[in-house]
Amino acid sequence: AQSVTQPDIHITVSEGASLELRCNYSYGATPYLFWYVQSPGQGLQLLLKYFSGDTLVQGIKGFEAEFKRSQSSFNLRKPSVHWSDAAEYFCAASNFGNEKLTFGTGTRLTIIP
Amino acid sequence: EPEVTQTPSHQVTQMGQEVILRCVPISNHLYFYWYRQILGQKVEFLVSFYNNEISEKSEIFDDQFSVERPDGSNFTLKIRSTKLEDSAMYFCASLRGPNYGYTFGSGTRLTVV
Numbered sequence: 001a002q003s004v005t006q007p008d009i010h011i012t013v014s015e016g017a018s019l020e021l022r023c024n025y026s027y028g029a030t031p032y033l034f035w036y037v038q039s040p041g042q043g044l045q046l047l048l049k050y051f052s053g054d055t056l057v058q059g060i061k062g063f064e065a066e067f068k069r070s071q072s073s074f075n076l077r078k079p080s081v082h083w084s085d086a087a088e089y090f091c092a093a094s095n096f097g098n099e100k101l102t103f104g105t106g107t108r109l110t111i112i113p
Numbered sequence: 114e115p116e117v118t119q120t121p122s123h124q125v126t127q128m129g130q131e132v133i134l135r136c137v138p139i140s141n142h143l144y145f146y147w148y149r150q151i152l153g154q155k156v157e158f159l160v161s162f163y164n165n166e167i168s169e170k171s172e173i174f175d176d177q178f179s180v181e182r183p184d185g186s187n188f189t190l191k192i193r194s195t196k197l198e199d200s201a202m203y204f205c206a207s208l209r210g211p212n213y214g215y216t217f218g219s220g221t222r223l224t225v226v
Contacts, residue, residue, distance in 0.1 A: 096211055106156075
């Protein structure tokens with residue numbers, strides 16, 4: 001069955017430190033891959049997406065993600081986090097760009113001063 | 114930036130009552146979706162809608178659920194007879210086309226009592 005796994009339920013990072021959130025997928029072929037962020041009480045905002053091509057994808061708010069086929073991973077990174085980055089982060093995948101998304105369980109990010 | 118609008122933001126209903134959750138997708142988008150997130154759980158796909166018909170639905174989307182796009186702008190999710198386990202955040206999403214990312218609304222929190 002197709003699945004998306006986010007191994008880290010909760011991560012705490014100091015403000016200004018670097019961040020990496022992990023995401024692994026299990027699909028028959030390389031899926032379309034997405035990262036979304038959800039602030040408390042808010043909807044899901046698209047950070048970035050990977051469909052094909054360059055495996056390093058730049059997104060909004062200074063985030064980037066790297067697709068690694070050999071590891072079935074699509075990890076999200078940010079060189080220096082800000083307090084406003086505290087939120088829930090979801091990795092998601094779909095077979096095609098207009099098919100249903102399968103979400104991971106999310107990683108809650110806490111930023112400490 | 115165009116948004117997907119969902120109303121109401123929060124609805125409380127008694128078990129067995131019918132509820133209609135409303136969404137206004139982005140005007141030039143062609144694909145429409147409903148997802149739900151039970152508290153503490155992952156975001157789950159419910160149904161996708163394209164060209165005025167359901168294109169895919171999940172096991173969750175049983176006969177108690179229905180969707181409509183009655184007037185070319187609104188996209189509604191109806192739950193005919195709510196159960197306690199329907200309590201969740203319901204997200205509407207729309208998509209311009211397969212090479213674009215989904216845009217999610219801010220959600221409707223449904224509480225069934």
